Amino acid sequence: MMGYDIREVLPEVFRIPVPLEGNPLKELNSYLFRGSREAKQRNLLVDTGFRTEGCKKALLKGLGQLGVSMEDTDILLTHLHADHSGNAPELIRPGGRVYISREDYRFMDGTLQEHRSERFRENGIEESLLQAMLACTPSRTMAAPLSFRDYTLLEEGDVILAGRYTLRAIWTPGHTPGHFCFEVCGTGAMLLGDHVLFDITPNITDWWDVPDSLGNYLRSLDKLEAYPVTLPLPGHRQAGDMKLRIRQLKEHHKKRLADCLRIVRELQHDPVKKPCLYDITGCMKWKIHCDGWDDFPPAQRWFALGECFAHLDHLKQEGLVREVCGEHGVHYEPVEK
Numbered sequence: 001m002m003g004y005d006i007r008e009v010l011p012e013v014f015r016i017p018v019p020l021e022g023n024p025l026k027e028l029n030s031y032l033f034r035g036s037r038e039a040k041q042r043n044l045l046v047d048t049g050f051r052t053e054g055c056k057k058a059l060l061k062g063l064g065q066l067g068v069s070m071e072d073t074d075i076l077l078t079h080l081h082a083d084h085s086g087n088a089p090e091l092i093r094p095g096g097r098v099y100i101s102r103e104d105y106r107f108m109d110g111t112l113q114e115h116r117s118e119r120f121r122e123n124g125i126e127e128s129l130l131q132a133m134l135a136c137t138p139s140r141t142m143a144a145p146l147s148f149r150d151y152t153l154l155e156e157g158d159v160i161l162a163g164r165y166t167l168r169a170i171w172t173p174g175h176t177p178g179h180f181c182f183e184v185c186g187t188g189a190m191l192l193g194d195h196v197l198f199d200i201t202p203n204i205t206d207w208w209d210v211p212d213s214l215g216n217y218l219r220s221l222d223k224l225e226a227y228p229v230t231l232p233l234p235g236h237r238q239a240g241d242m243k244l245r246i247r248q249l250k251e252h253h254k255k256r257l258a259d260c261l262r263i264v265r266e267l268q269h270d271p272v273k274k275p276c277l278y279d280i281t282g283c284m285k286w287k288i289h290c291d292g293w294d295d296f297p298p299a300q301r302w303f304a305l306g307e308c309f310a311h312l313d314h315l316k317q318e319g320l321v322r323e324v325c326g327e328h329g330v331h332y333e334p335v336e337k
Contacts, residue, residue, distance in 0.1 A: 081175075
């Protein structure tokens, strides 16, 4: 162990903890691949934290302890979420590259929340709640500024040099449409971003032109099972047994889909609640310390509603529910076979 809880996970590869103040995730795992000055290798920093002074100071402190300057460092982003990408424009120096997937890049034009808000309205979410949720989303205040567009765009299979290592891009859509994991070739290590987390479940939400985010996520889990990963490097918290965790995540979503379908069926006959997005979400089980659904903080309701959308979308793709537009907004009905 080094100072500031920096850990060397592979020779010349270091995990730097970046505090996420006020966020339930608590920390981001940023990874630094340190190049050799003698060999004129550039360093590579993987994920950067929110666009806040606290995240920036923590990263620069960690880099300083490792004797690394951003003047000789490129940045690799596993996906677009603000806790991973927000600080990149603040940190990068002239001549440096910021890598992100081409698919995620197209969602970084400032219209994502607008599209999601419109879908929430169509599903009967009250405007007061919508505005309260929007005010809490990290993309409003802690994401990379829209004026920064100087990204190097990645595709499936692209290779990046990182010090003595070679990274290969693996497209794993689900958590975001363009989420990438990166195989550290020849080592058994893999950078996971938020695709596989070991003591929390990655949030899978809807995306405005993606018909089935959850289906994409489950197929991406299948894809990663084929890799012999012995050193998983997640974007948050601690690592664990990769194949076991993939099985657990699949089982989690299998149970949640069954629960969601059961709720849709039961709400068809409920005298008070309706089979709409808000009430279906409120009937689902969530690991949060609140007295009830209406007591969820606005930020947590935003994530819960999005996750419910993803499960309803998957049930629609599987032909198990249908979306019905009525005068009071969208509601859902089971399709009995």
